[in-house]
Amino acid sequence: MKKTAITLGVIALCSSLSSQADTLLGLYAGAQGWNMETTGGFSDDGDNRDFNFDTQTNTNIYVALEHPIPLIPNIKLQRADMNTEGDVNFDSNFEFNDQLFSANSDAYTQVDLTATDIILYYEFFDNDLISFDFGINAKYLEGEFIVTEKDEPNRTETLDFSVPIPMLYSRLALGIPFTGFGAYVEGSYLSLDDNTLSDYQAVITYSLIENLAIDVTFQVGYRAVTLELDYSDNNNDIYSDLEFKGPFAGLEVHF
Known part of the structure; x- marks a missing residue:
């Protein structure tokens, strides 16, 4: 009888330690394919035009580390490609990077853009039913705006830019007990002077694998x-009214 009690106690202790270890330290890694539609345009003088961009599939990857140390925030690193291209017929003269594209001319337009997020956040709730995170996001945009005249391919103008953006960050997640399903909304936001930036996503999740060693979730x-944007960078003026939006799917692994 005593041996049975000791055995049950050891099993309970091991289960408790495993659960505690998961609570104490968690590593998350994810990858997503984003079917992205782009609208809007850009310029270097505020004369933005609406360009016709193609729908592109780009990638988003991230890794997050959560820990129990008081006052020290958790950290999430994320990198998203937002590259796209299209064409436009200018209905009036368009000057870009000191190059004049005349009215009724046709041009290729291209956005090569990478967004890197360094997110520091605290967990205010964290259980199987609800979790809420809040913090700051140091988003860094880096890329190029490119315009090429179709009839004269050598007439290509490129505007390089890199923009650091401090943003507020929050995430609310909900779980549905005994189903494997869950959902979360996550976003970052900034509105300052003539700059307004937002990055939101709404996600449904389903647990594919869940054990003591690893959790795998479909998203x-x-x-x-x-x-x-209304931003000056390295003597360049950058204006944009771009929106990137669309569905995505991916996997997240939790160790």
Whole structure:
């Protein structure tokens, strides 16, 4: 009888330690494919035009580390490609990077853009039913705006830029007990002077694997990123009213 009690006690202790270890330290890694539609345009003088961008599939990857140390925030690193291209017929003269594109001319337009997020956040609730995170996001945008005249391919103008953006960050997650399903909304936001930037996503999740060693979750959701910029960078003036939006799917692994 005593041996049975000791055995049950050891099993309970091991289960408790495993659960505690997961609570004490968690590593998350995820990858998503984003079917992204782009609208809006850009310029270097505020004369933004609406370009016709193609729908592109881009990637988003992230890794997050959560720990129990008081006052020290958790950290999430994320990197998203938001590259797209299209064409436009200018209905009036368009000057870009000191190059004049005349009215009725046709041009290719291209956005090569990478967004890197360094997110520091605290967990205010964290259980199987509800969790809420709040913090700050140091988003870094880096890329190029490119315009090429179709009839004269050598007439290509490129505007390089890199923009650091401090943003507020929050995440609310809900779980449905005994189903494997869950959902969360996550976003970052900034509105300052003539700059308005937002990055939101709404996601439904389903647990594919869940054990003491690893959890694997399938994700499907919708993401929208808005970039309304009025920014000077390395003697370049950058204006944009771009919106990137569309559905995505991916996997998250929790160790």
